[in-house]
Amino acid sequence: MSFVFYNTLGRSKQPFKPLKGKRVGFYGCGPTVYNYAHIGNLRAYVHHDILVRSLRRAGFDVNHVMNITDVGHLSDDADNGDDKMLKTAEERGKSVLEIADFYTKAFFNDTDRMNITRPNVICKATEHIGEMIALISKIEANGFAYFSGGNLYFDISKFPAYGDLALIKPDDVKNKTKTGFSRIDQDENKRNPGDFVLWFTKSKFENQALVWDSPWGKGYPGWHIECSAMSMKYLGEQFDIHTGGIDHIPVHHTNEIAQSEAATGKKPWVSYWLHNEFLVMDKGKMSKSAGGFLTLQSLADEGYDPLDYRYFLLGGHYRSQLQFSFENLKGAQNSRKSLIDKVRNLTDETGSGSISANKEQKQPEYGKETKVYIEGFNNAIEDDLNTPRALAELWGLLKDKSAANEALAAVLDMEKVLGLGLQSSALNDGEKNNKNSEIDKEFALEIDALIKKRAEAKKARDFTAADSIRQSLKERGILLEDGPSGTVWKPVP
Ligand code: AMP
Numbered sequence: 001m002s003f004v005f006y007n008t009l010g011r012s013k014q015p016f017k018p019l020k021g022k023r024v025g026f027y028g029c030g031p032t033v034y035n036y037a038h039i040g041n042l043r044a045y046v047h048h049d050i051l052v053r054s055l056r057r058a059g060f061d062v063n064h065v066m067n068i069t070d071v072g073h074l075s076d077d078a079d080n081g082d083d084k085m086l087k088t089a090e091e092r093g094k095s096v097l098e099i100a101d102f103y104t105k106a107f108f109n110d111t112d113r114m115n116i117t118r119p120n121v122i123c124k125a126t127e128h129i130g131e132m133i134a135l136i137s138k139i140e141a142n143g144f145a146y147f148s149g150g151n152l153y154f155d156i157s158k159f160p161a162y163g164d165l166a167l168i169k170p171d172d173v174k175n176k177t178k179t180g181f182s183r184i185d186q187d188e189n190k191r192n193p194g195d196f197v198l199w200f201t202k203s204k205f206e207n208q209a210l211v212w213d214s215p216w217g218k219g220y221p222g223w224h225i226e227c228s229a230m231s232m233k234y235l236g237e238q239f240d241i242h243t244g245g246i247d248h249i250p251v252h253h254t255n256e257i258a259q260s261e262a263a264t265g266k267k268p269w270v271s272y273w274l275h276n277e278f279l280v281m282d283k284g285k286m287s288k289s290a291g292g293f294l295t296l297q298s299l300a301d302e303g304y305d306p307l308d309y310r311y312f313l314l315g316g317h318y319r320s321q322l323q324f325s326f327e328n329l330k331g332a333q334n335s336r337k338s339l340i341d342k343v344r345n346l347t348d349e350t351g352s353g354s355i356s357a358n359k360e361q362k363q364p365e366y367g368k369e370t371k372v373y374i375e376g377f378n379n380a381i382e383d384d385l386n387t388p389r390a391l392a393e394l395w396g397l398l399k400d401k402s403a404a405n406e407a408l409a410a411v412l413d414m415e416k417v418l419g420l421g422l423q424s425s426a427l428n429d430g431e432k433n434n435k436n437s438e439i440d441k442e443f444a445l446e447i448d449a450l451i452k453k454r455a456e457a458k459k460a461r462d463f464t465a466a467d468s469i470r471q472s473l474k475e476r477g478i479l480l481e482d483g484p485s486g487t488v489w490k491p492v493p
């Protein structure tokens with residue numbers, strides 16, 4: 001397969017050619033773990049996943065690296081506002097690392113439920129301070145930094161290519177005519193509003209919980225440096241693909257490029273930049289800091305499988321804005337259910353109940369009809385990961401009259417990219433239908449006991465234990481709903 005990706009750097013579709021043959025170095029910006037991921041964030045990670053799955057299915061050996069931001073991210077990407085982690089820790093009376101640990105687990109719980117493949121390397125910012133200091137020292141030695149008011153800043157005027165990714169010019173930054181630059185409390189120590197902090201020693205966060213020794217004094221890193229330092233540690237000084245949401249283009253990724261290329265002198269630092277558009281609600285962008293956002297669990301509480309939400313996301317191309325509504329999610333749920341029914345029929349017809357989508361199997365020789373859909377699917381995926389078109393090929397395949405064994409094999413092949421759990425759900429539902437659907441008395445008593453145990457865990461603020469009880473019951477077909485009069489349960493619809 002020959003992939004073509006829309007590269008934000010150059011704003012064009014470009015043929016994909018990795019630096020090292022079939023080996024692909026990929027870095028995706030990970031979560032800032034001060035709250036649950038909202039369903040908009042999860043769109044970004046489904047995008048990473050489709051990219052990785054597509055490349056692997058095509059025979060590329062992908063090394064996928066993702067960071068966990070547990071220090072240094074302020075509420076405004078350009079060094080203003082509160083420290084996100086610190087603020088939450090203070091509000092909850094917990095340490096920053098306790099907060100980080102809790103929300104990191106919650107994050108992977110969500111991504112696992114959405115069939116998002118875990119990265120090969122998951123790296124925490126707080127565990128890579130040494131690498132960040134080493135990189136900042138190189139930037140400073142190469143003449144791109146200045147010390148002012150107790151902090152070390154990157155001087156964007158020394159880096160002529162600054163803003164190429166975002167198509168912004170230094171004057172735009174000065175005049176703040178582009179989004180992404182702070183509209184609030186500018187830092188007077190900066191020579192240019194676009195300069196950014198590499199290392200904080202003195203700032204408004206006198207009470208910063210986590211500080212480290214450094215050549216510039218005791219302090220902590222700016223947010224952007226972690227991604228440069230960790231990606232280069234695991235992928236080398238130049239690598240193939242970097243992703244994130246579009247909000248990262250004007251500040252975070254622009255700054256990552258400037259500091260990385262300033263440190264190594266090698267260009268381009270990253271060959272392909274892929275950015276996902278936003279998931280929006282009626283009232284606009286969903287944001288963690290603004291609060292009032294939807295989590296995956298809140299969709300599950302309404303009776304939706306996390307994979308229904310995955311189906312919903314794949315129905316839009318990652319570069320188009322996607323409007324969330326429960327009505328649209330219901331549509332996605334119905335469509336996925338109908339796909340599962342079709343796959344169950346194929347499974348019954350072929351007697352291949354034991355075939356698992358995850359197991360490597362020999363594909364049958366496809367006839368002409370099946371080939372058309374597989375080729376259509378491949379063309380869609382190669383063309384900048386066009387999942388809506390890929391789904392249309394899947395529907396075409398299942399509506400058409402290919403032989404059942406071929407159709408099933410083709411579905412499972414497509415599932416390597418889509419990850420919609422179509423066959424596993426078909427098999428599980430089949431098993432469920434065979435069992436007496438009445439929940440027996442003994443199980444009902446066990447559920448009640450577990451609800452009690454979960455309430456105790458919540459009271460003791462052990463949310464991980466509480467969540468794991470909820471999840472394990474869900475896997476056994478029971479949904480818990482918290483309401484004003486306590487927790488009630490019902491069978492998964
Ligand atoms: P954060 O944890 O805030 O650093 O964000 C994690 C990822 O989610 C980043 O790649 C963001 O660009 C992305 N993101 C944030 N909000 C949305 C949204 N509403 N829709 C899609 N992606 C988003």
Ligand code: ZN
Nearest residue numbers: 029030227252
């Ligand atoms: Zn990043």
